[in-house]
Amino acid sequence: MSPGMIKVVIIGAYLASLLFLGVFSSRLFRGTSKDYMLASHSIGPFLLLMSLFGTTMTGFALVGSTGEAFAEGVGVYGMLASSSGIIHSLCFFVLGIRLYSWGKKYGYTTQVGFFRDRLDSDKIGLVLFPILVGLVVPYLLVGVISAGKAIEGATRGDFPGLTENGAIPPWLTEFVICLVVLIYVFFGGMRGTAWANTFQTLVFMILGIVTFYIIATSLAENAVADGRVQMENGEVRTEPPRGFMDSLHIVSREIPKARRVRDEVTAADQIQTVEAPQQFRTRHRLDPWMFFTYMLIPFSVGMFPHLFQHWLTARSAASFKLAVVCHPIFIMIVWVPCVLIGVWATTGLLTLPPPFMANPSENANKILGFMVKALSGDVLGGFLLAGILAAIMSSLDSQFLCIGTMFTKDIVVHYGGEDRFTDKQVVLISRCFIIAVVIATYALSLTEIAQTRVFQLGIWCFSGFSSLFPLAFLAVYWRGLTKWGAYAGVLTAAGVWCWLFKLSEFGATENWSVDIPLGDNTIHTMPVASIFIASLVATVVVSLITPKPSAATLNKFFPNAPHAA
Amino acid sequence: MKIVVWGLVLLLVVIHQDVWNWNNDRLVLGFLPITLAFHAGISIGAGIAWFLAINFAWPEGLDDDPDTAASQEGGAA
Numbered sequence: 034m035s036p037g038m039i040k041v042v043i044i045g046a047y048l049a050s051l052l053f054l055g056v057f058s059s060r061l062f063r064g065t066s067k068d069y070m071l072a073s074h075s076i077g078p079f080l081l082l083m084s085l086f087g088t089t090m091t092g093f094a095l096v097g098s099t100g101e102a103f104a105e106g107v108g109v110y111g112m113l114a115s116s117s118g119i120i121h122s123l124c125f126f127v128l129g130i131r132l133y134s135w136g137k138k139y140g141y142t143t144q145v146g147f148f149r150d151r152l153d154s155d156k157i158g159l160v161l162f163p164i165l166v167g168l169v170v171p172y173l174l175v176g177v178i179s180a181g182k183a184i185e186g187a188t189r190g191d192f193p194g195l196t197e198n199g200a201i202p203p204w205l206t207e208f209v210i211c212l213v214v215l216i217y218v219f220f221g222g223m224r225g226t227a228w229a230n231t232f233q234t235l236v237f238m239i240l241g242i243v244t245f246y247i248i249a250t251s252l253a254e255n256a257v258a259d260g261r262v263q264m265e266n267g268e269v270r271t272e273p274p275r276g277f278m279d280s281l282h283i284v285s286r287e288i289p290k291a292r293r294v295r296d297e298v299t300a301a302d303q304i305q306t307v308e309a310p311q312q313f314r315t316r317h318r319l320d321p322w323m324f325f326t327y328m329l330i331p332f333s334v335g336m337f338p339h340l341f342q343h344w345l346t347a348r349s350a351a352s353f354k355l356a357v358v359c360h361p362i363f364i365m366i367v368w369v370p371c372v373l374i375g376v377w378a379t380t381g382l383l384t385l386p387p388p389f390m391a392n393p394s395e396n397a398n399k400i401l402g403f404m405v406k407a408l409s410g411d412v413l414g415g416f417l418l419a420g421i422l423a424a425i426m427s428s429l430d431s432q433f434l435c436i437g438t439m440f441t442k443d444i445v446v447h448y449g450g451e452d453r454f455t456d457k458q459v460v461l462i463s464r465c466f467i468i469a470v471v472i473a474t475y476a477l478s479l480t481e482i483a484q485t486r487v488f489q490l491g492i493w494c495f496s497g498f499s500s501l502f503p504l505a506f507l508a509v510y511w512r513g514l515t516k517w518g519a520y521a522g523v524l525t526a527a528g529v530w531c532w533l534f535k536l537s538e539f540g541a542t543e544n545w546s547v548d549i550p551l552g553d554n555t556i557h558t559m560p561v562a563s564i565f566i567a568s569l570v571a572t573v574v575v576s577l578i579t580p581k582p583s584a585a586t587l588n589k590f591f592p593n594a595p596h597a598a
Numbered sequence: 599m600k601i602v603v604w605g606l607v608l609l610l611v612v613i614h615q616d617v618w619n620w621n622n623d624r625l626v627l628g629f630l631p632i633t634l635a636f637h638a639g640i641s642i643g644a645g646i647a648w649f650l651a652i653n654f655a656w657p658e659g660l661d662d663d664p665d666t667a668a669s670q671e672g673g674a675a
Contacts (some may be wrong), residue, residue: 107634111614115637118644119610126651134660193638281629325615350660354652361644369638376631593659 037191037201043415044184046423047236048213051229051426058225059108066459069222070142070438076227076346078355082137084227084343085356086363087234087427089121089334091172093491095241095424098368099404100397102375107288108366109375112327114368118361120331124502125357128335129344131509134351135590136345143435144341144505145443151508151590153582154516160523162443165338166436168497170477171490173432178479180425181207186402187418203223207478210422214429215471218437219464223346226430233423238367240420243413244405245370251408253280256382262287285373287380318361323546326562333498335505339428339435374404383407394543433474437467480505489540493530496561500526503569507576512591518576525571526564533560599654606647614640 034042067073076084091097122381132147141147144165145158181203190199217225253274256262262270262283274280334340347353378385378400389396389403405417441463446454454462504522507514537545537560546557581587619633626635 090600107631110634111616111637111640113620113642115644116614119607119614119647122648123607126648278629285629285631321615321617321620328611328614350657357652358645358649361641361648365638366643369634372634373630386658451602578627 035191036414037188039411039417040188040191040418041201043412044419047422048209049379050279051213051232051299052216054229054232055219055221055225058217058228059220059222061224062220062222063462064457066441066456066463067142068224069460069463070225070342070434070442071105072222072227074137074346075224075348077348078352078353080227080231081343081347081352082232082356082359083234084346084427084431085125085340086360086501087230087424088339088343088431089117089337089428090234090237090364090367090424091176091179091428092468093175093179093369095237095421096370096398098181098371099401100399101373101377102372103378103400104394104397106379107376108324110368110372112572113330113584114326114372116328117331117334120328121334122357122360122458124332124335125344125353127343127362128505128509129340130350130353132161132341132505133344133347134350139589141345142342142442143439144336144338145439146447147341148504148508148519151582151586152514152516153586154519155446157516157519157523158443160520162439163528164497164501164523165336166439168494169338169432169436170474173429173436173474174478175491176425176432177207177210177474178202178427180210180422181401181478182398183421183425184418184480186399187406187414187421189403189406204479207475210426210429211471214426214433215468218430218434218467222460222466223342223434226434228348229430230427233330233427237420237424237427240417240423241367241370243419244420245374247409247413248374248404249284250274250277250280252282252377252382255408256283256287261382284377284380284382286431287382288376320546320557322556322558323544326559329499329559329561329565330492330495331499332502332565333495336498336501337368338439339431342435342438343431371401375400378404408591424511433467433470437463438471439482440466440470447479457458489543493534493537493540493560496525496564497530499561499565500530500568502566503572507572512587513576513581515576515579515581517579518572518574522568522572526568529564529567530560531565599650603647603651603655606643610640610643610647649670 062068063073065073071550098109099360101113132141135141136147139150141150145161148157148161149155177510183337184206185198185200185203188200192201193199196202217229221228243283244496253262257270260271270283318490378389386403389400401421402418405414409417436585446459501523504512504514504519508519533547545560547560547563548555548557614637616633616636619636624632624633626632631637
C-alpha cells in the first residue's frame with residue numbers, strides 16, 4: 034500500500050468511527066427540541082470539560098500554534114495560551130455558571146433569548162443576531178480551511194498526478210470534513226456533538242503528545258546522522274541521541290542558531306543554512322504593548338454563542354467545577370509541545386522546502402503537516418493527521434449546531450410563534466438550517482478571499498466577540514444595565530470594529546495595530562483594546578442616563594438586591 | 599478567602615506581563631526556553647487558583663436544584 038493510501042485508510046477509519054458515534058448517540062435521542070439542542074441538561078462534569086475544551090481549541094490550537102511559533106517564536110504561548118488559561122476559566126466561572134442557572138430555570142437556548150428577557154427588549158435580538166452569526170462564520174471558515182491546508186501539507190507528493198503538488202487538494206478535504214460533521218450533528222444533535230467532542234479531544238490530546246515524542250526523537254536522530262548538530266566545543270556531534278531527554282536537549286539547543294546560522298556560519302560548517310528571522314527562543318519579535326492588549330482576545334469565550342449553548346447542556350452548576358480547574362492545564366498539555374515543534378522548525382536541523390524559507394508567515398500553517406510527514410512513519414503520520422482533524426472538527430460541530438439553533442429559535446420560532454410549530458417540526462427546521470449552514474460554509478471556503486485572508490479574519494472576529502464581553506458581564510452582575518445601554522454598547526462595538534477593520538485594509542495588513550502616542554514614544558495596541566473600551570464606556574454611560582428595566586425583570590434576575598427602579 | 603482567590607487571579611494577570619523575561623534566552627532543564635517555562639507555570643498556577651475559587655468563592659444563590667438535576671439523566675456522563 035502506498036504511503037498516501039495508508040494515511041487515507043487511517044483517516045477514513047477515524048471518520049467512520051465518528052459517524053458511528055453520532056448515529057449511535059441518536060438512539061438516545063428523546064425526540065424533543067430541548068434534547069436535540071441542549072441534550073436535556075444531562076451533560077456531567079467529564080463530558081462538559083471535554084466538550085468545552087474541544088470546542089475552544091480549534092484547529093488553531095495544533096496547526097496555528099505550531100505555525101505562529103515557527104513565524105514568531107516561543108512568545109506566542111504567553112500571548113495566546115497562558116492568557117487563555119486564565120481568562121477562559123474566568124468566563125466559565127463568572128458567566129457560564131450564572132447563565133446556565135438562569136438558562137435552565139427560564140428555558141433559554143440561545144444568547145439572544147437571554148438578552149431579550151434580561152433587557153426587556155424584543156428588538157435587541159435583531160441587532161445581536163446578525164452580528165453573532167456574522168462573527169461565527171469566519172471562525173467556522175478558519176476550521177474548515179485549516180483542515181484543507183493541514184492535509185495538503187502532510188500528503189504533499191503522496192498522490193502524484195492527482196494535483197500539481199501531489200497532495201490531497203484542500204477542496205476535497207474540506208468537503209469530506211463538512212460532510213462528516215454534518216452527518217453526526219444532524220443525527221446526534223447536542224448529545225452526539227458532546228460525545229464526539231469528548232472522543233475527538235481525547236484523540237487530539239493523546240496524539241499530540243505522541244507527535245511531540247516522535248518529532249523530538251526523529252529530529253534529533255536525523256540531525257545527528259546528517260552532521261548538523263554542534264557540541265558545546267563547536268565540533269560536529271556523531272554520537273546518536275541517548276533517549277528522549279537527550280533528544281530534547283539537542284533540538285532545543287539549536288533554536289537560537291536560526292540567527293547565528295544566518296549571520297555567522299558558512300557552508301563549511303556543515304549546518305544547513307536557513308532563512309529565518311531573529312531569535313525564536315525569546316519574545317524578541319513581539320511588542321510588549323501588543324502582548325499586553327492581546328490578553329483581551331480570550332474574553333471572546335464569554336460571548337461565543339456555541340459555548341453559551343454548551344454551558345446550558347450541564348447537568349448541574351457543579352458540573353462546571355472540573356472544567357474551570359482543568360481547562361488551563363489542558364491548554365498547557367496541548368500548546369507547549371506544539372510551540373516547541375514550531376520553533377524547532379526554525380533551526381537548521383532539517384531542510385525546509387523553499388516556500389517555507391521564502392515566505393515563512395504565509396506558509397506557517399503548513400509547518401506541522403510538513404514536520405509530521407518528514408519525521409514520522411506513514412502509519413503514525415496517518416494517526417497524527419486524524420488528531421489534527423479531530424481538533425478542527427470538535428469546534429466545527431458545535432458551531433454548525435449553534436447557528437442552526439439560532440436561526441430556528443431566534444428567528445423562525447420567535448417570529449413565527451411558539452405555538453405554530455410542534456416540537457418535531459422545530460427539530461426538523463433546525464436540521465434543515467444546519468444543512469444550509471454547512472453548504473454555505475463549504476461554498477465560502479472555496480472562495481479566494483477566504484483562502485488567503487481567513488486567518489487574519491479569525492483574529493478580527495475574536496476581537497468582535499471580546500468587545501461584546503462587557504455586555505454579557507454587565508447583564509449578569511449589574512442591574513443598572515438598560516436596553517439602551519446594550520444597544521449603545523453593541524452598536525459602538527460594531528461601529529469601531531468596522532472603522533478599524535477598514536483602516537487595516539480589511540484584514541490585509543498583518544499584525545495591524547492601533548498606535549497611540551505616549552510622551553516621546555508610540556505604543557502599539559491590538560485593535561481589540563480600542564473596541565472593548567469603547568463598547569464598555571458606551572454601555573455604562575448610556576445605561577446610567579436611561580430608564581432601568583421593569584421591577585419585575587430586576588426581581589427575576591436579582592431577587593436579593595434592593596431595587597431603585 | 600474570596601479576596602485571596604481573586605487576588606491570586608489578579609496576580610496571575612500581572613505576572614503574565616513578565617517583561618523581565620523578555621529577552622532572556624536561557625533554557626530551563628536544558629530544553630525549555632525560559633519564557634515558555636514561565637508561562638507554562640502560569641497555566642499551572644491558573645489551575646491552582648481556579649481550584650481555590652471553586653472551593654472558596656463558589657457563587658451563591660444559584661437557581662440549581664441538585665435533586666431535580668440528579669433525576670434528569672442518571673449516567674449520561
